[in-house]
Structure formats: structure tokens, C-alpha cells
Amino acid sequence: MEGIKKIYSNGIGISFEWKNSSSNLTQIIFRDTGFHLKESEIEEFLEKISDSKKQKKCATCTKGDDCKSILLQTPSNKVSMAVSKVELGQIDDLIKGTLFQIRLNNYLNSLCKN
Template identity: 75%
Template sequence: MESITKIYDNKIGISFQWKENKSNLIQIIFRDTGFHLQEREIEEFLEKVMDSKQQKNCDTCIKGKHCKSILLQTPSDKISLAVSLVELRQIDDLLRGTLFQLRMNNYLKDICKN
């Protein structure tokens, strides 16, 4: 863990940057999937999470909130994920927390320059 700078984590995953990363890509990992994203792509991913929250799911499903019946588009047009409502909420928190922390860090860097 010495080679990374953690940005945010929750029950489903973690976001971090490699310390030797020169491209400003943020690594977001949840479940068994890792994404290398720029800040604008994280914002786009968050919009797709919001769109997925509008999907109608089967109310009679035995698994309820844990049924992986929600199709979540990713910033890549070639990748979609099947997630549950519980996972979708956790992914939402992971992305929002990551963006908040990135923006807070940038704000503090700007203040410290003065």
C-alpha cells in the first residue's frame, strides 16, 4: 500500500492513485473490476449510475435489493455491469466520495499556494 495514495473507500471498493502516476488517472476498484479513469470520466460514470437508478426492477424478485437485475453502463461503451440495488448505492457512494475528496484536495492545494 506504500505505492498508492488512497482517495476514498467504502464497503464495495476503493479509489486511489499510484504515487508514480503522471497521467492523473484514478483507479477505482469494486467487486472484481478495476477502472482507470480521469475525473471527467468519474463524473460521467456517476451520471450513468443515476440513470440506472431509474430502471424498473421486478418487485416480486425473491432476492429483492440483492438481485443483480440492474444494468449499469460504464464510461466505456463496450462494458456494462449487472449490479444489485445495494451495489448500485455503494458504487454511487464510492464515486461521489472520490469526486468530493479529489475536489477537496485540489481546493486545499490551491489555498496552500497563496
């Protein structure tokens, strides 16, 4: 963990940047999946999460909010995930927290340059 700069974390995952990397990619890890995303892709992911929140639950499901019946599209058009309502809320928090912290860091860095 010494080689990373943590951006944000919650119960489902973590986002970070590699300390010695010149790329503008943020690593977002949740469940068993890792994403390497630019800021614009994180914004796109947030939109896809919002779209997934509009999906209706199965009418006959007995698992309630723990049912993995929500299809979450990712910024990669080749990857989608089945998540529960609970997981979707946690992923939403992870992505929003990451985006907020990135924007705050960018603002502070630009402010300190002046």
C-alpha cells in the same frame, strides 16, 4: 499498499492514485473490476449511476434488493455491469466520495499555491 495514495474506500471498493505516477488517472476498484478514470470520466460514471437508479425492478423477482437486475453503464461504452440495488448504492457512495475528495484536494492544492 505503500505505492498508492488512497482517495476513498467503502465496503465495496477503493479509489486511489499511484504515488509515483504523473498521470491524472484515478484507479477505482470494486468487485473484481478496476477502472482507470480521469475526473471527467468519474463525473460521467456518476451520471450513469443516476440513470441506473431509475430502472425498475423485475415484477416477479424474489431476491429483492439483492437481485442483480440493474444494468449499470460505465464510462466505457464497451462495458456495462449487472448490479443489485444494494451494490448500486455502494458504488454510488464510492464514486461520490472519490469525486468529493478529488475536488477537495484540488481546491486545497490551488489554495495553498496562492
